[in-house]
Amino acid sequence: MSIPASHRPAREWLLLLIALAVVAVVVAPLWQLMGSPESRAELEARWTRDRLAKLFLGFEQVLCYVCAAWAVLILQSRFREVLAQRRAFALDLLPTEEGARILPEDARPLGRKLEQVTAGRPLVLANLVRLGLGKFAVSKSATDVAEVVRNQADVEMSRMVTGMSTVHYLAWAIPAIGFVGTVRGLGGAFGAEATDIAEFTRQAKDQLKVAFDCTLVALVLSLVLMYLVHAVQRAEESLVTDAQQYCQEHLLLRLYSGGEGE
Structure with missing residues (x-):
């Protein structure tokens, strides 16, 4: 008997879509009302192809991309492992018939069948x-079995x-690399050499753009990566919780040692 996956993520995505729709309904008219054609044209002129290249293709940005790609590949591998682990719930590991009981002498044959x-x-x-x-075959105590299952779940x-x-290290390293680019840009801005004030101001502005570009890209990547980490961790925790629930329903509640009061 398989344990159904939680429907909580689907509800969260539905609420996200509703939130986006509400914000769009409120913001879009305000943008049309308050944003003049001149300001929009100025925005398009500012973000040229060269400016976008400097924003996304700096040295620190490339390092951030490498760290993010490495982390995403690890998370993808772990999520695939969770999906593979969930197939075990469809296997015939324990008797699931109504009223079925597991006696101490049944424990070892069931263990061999499980293998x-x-x-x-x-x-x-x-x-x-x-x-x-294995614990039930030795101790014949459901309490001991419950303790073993709980301890093993904690180990997993x-x-x-x-x-x-x-x-987690890569998620921390990405904003750290962005701040390295920020420090480099600030150092270049204050260390710019120029013959006049206008030239110094221009060079300082170019260096400051590099500084804030690194921080922007790094923080955006970090936000996306942290959400993926959260999603995979929640899937892994749900896997262990569902495994404990399976053991509760199909193992612990079916144990019978034949003693008084059982």
């Missing part, structure tokens, strides 16, 4: 079920958090 079904793949759900069955979650360390 055959999963073919030794490192699946989060399979790890929780296998450890729970910690492993996932540790695996995101490189991505």
Whole structure:
């Protein structure tokens, strides 16, 4: 029996579309009312092809692109792994029939069946079920099984958090590289050499453009990357939570040792 994925992301995207529509309805008339044709023409004249090239193709910007691309590839790989892990919920790992019970003598045969079904793949759900069955075969206590499942879920979650360390470093490095470009631009602005004030002002303005361009690109990339990190982390946390729920419904609530009061 598969566990349905959460519908929360779909609702969030729907709310985002509604928010965009509301803002567009409010802002568009104000832009048409307050923005003169001269200001729009001036804006188009300012953002020329050469200006856009300086904005997006600086040395620091290219370094930011490399870090962002590296992080996105890692996140894409981790998200594909989450999707592969979720296929385990459709496997026949435990009896799901109504009224089915798991006795201590059933634990080891079910464990061998689990190994055959999963073919030794490192699946989060399979790890929780296998450890729970092994503990039940030894202790015959549902309380001990619940503790083992909970501890293993914490281990799996910690492993996932540790695996995101490189991505977290890259998410921190991107704005840091942008600030390096900012410092370089500011240093060039104050260190500009010119024969007159007009030339000094022109050179300083060019250097300041470089400084703020680096910061702008780096911060935008960082915002996008942090959202992707948040989305992948939430998918991984949901995977572990659903695995615990599966164990609760199909393992813990079906354990029966045959003792008094069970």
